[in-house]
Ligand SMILES: NC(=O)c1ccc[n+]([C@@H]2O[C@H](COP(=O)([O-])OP(=O)(O)OC[C@H]3O[C@@H](n4cnc5c(N)ncnc54)[C@H](O)[C@@H]3O)[C@@H](O)[C@H]2O)c1
């Protein structure tokens with residue numbers, strides 16, 4: 001039986017597929033390539049190009065393949081963009097989840113691991129954040145992801161679909177061999193943008209606000225390596241296959257770094273100067289997001305291997321140097 005990876009041509013999806021194939025799993029990918037890349041698709045995966053909102057297409061995939069579990073990465077996922085194009089986020093994320101749950105119900109597929117996000121919490125009242133803390137998103141993206149979590153909860157009651165929502169903090173880094181890595185076009189994520197300066201792709205990195213209530217005034221995030229995320233998906237799916245209850249898990253390192261600290265770490269890793277300028281705040285950004293990852297450690301038996309920020313940035317740097 002196979003695992004269906006929706007969004008397997010994207011950044012986190014492709015790293016998860018590589019990990020699952022290494023572990024001997026049979027993988028089917030659906031991706032419409034709206035932000036993904038065919039070159040990130042693992043050669044041993046069966047790839048169907050199409051949209052998860054296309055019910056006829058999805059029906060064909062589910063009829064042809066023998067699917068036991070689903071990992072759902074396919075979404076619009078940019079905080080800043082979600083504030084200017086909210087309806088695109090409702091359409092792809094919320095309507096996409098409606099279509100997926102319909103097709104799962106029709107084909108009697110009972111297990112789903114879902115890419116949720118720290119953005120579901122909004123501006124947290126306490127740090128580090130635990131899974132039972134209040135969810136009050138400050139951007140449309142986080143709001144749609146929270147709605148998707150809730151849809152799975154109600155579909156479990158009605159159709160016995162079991163689910164795990166993995167609320168990742170900031171995904172970063174690349175495959176150790178530099179064969180795949182973080183590719184977004186246009187790129188909006190901090191670490192790849194910072195590294196574009198020493199790569200000569202851009203002149204300057206702009207810091208979005210230095211007047212936040214943090215020690216150096218710049219936003220703090222919890223950066224988690226993509227390989228650690230990939231391992232957590234494997235564990236979460238097996239957690240469901242073992243008959244455990246549906247659940248929500250934070251995936252982060254439990255440590256925060258400010259934008260300025262990330263830039264300084266990148267200077268050390270690359271050993272090159274990085275030109276920095278301060279620009280206005282980006283709408284929708286909370287000041288500080290740091291995970292309490294105890295629940296995933298205890299119930300999924302997962303623990304991040306990449307805990308050193310320089311080691312994390314180094315894997316990304318290695319990928320960009322290899323694929324200039
Ligand atoms: N990157 C992060 O830091 C981060 C953090 C928390 C959560 N997430 C979530 O993880 C998931 C993956 O993020 P990513 O950074 O790898 O993004 P990505 O854009 O690289 O990957 C998403 C993939 O889904 C595909 N896709 C999107 N909509 C689709 C649709 N309707 N039908 C078929 N395919 C579709 C895209 O083409 C792309 O390949 C997203 O759901 C995102 O919300 C990401």
Ligand SMILES: O=c1ccn([C@@H]2O[C@H](COP(=O)(O)OP(=O)(O)O[C@H]3O[C@H](CO)[C@@H](O)[C@H](O)[C@H]3O)[C@@H](O)[C@H]2O)c(=O)[nH]1
Nearest residue numbers: 077079117118119169170188189190193206207208219259
């Ligand atoms: O050129 C830049 C780009 C980013 N930032 C800042 O860097 C931090 C990180 O930004 P970014 O890399 O864009 O990630 P987030 O906006 O924190 O969102 C990521 O992390 C979330 C979880 O925390 C996920 O849900 C999202 O999908 C994912 O894009 C934020 O404070 C940004 O304001 C800058 O200062 N300058």
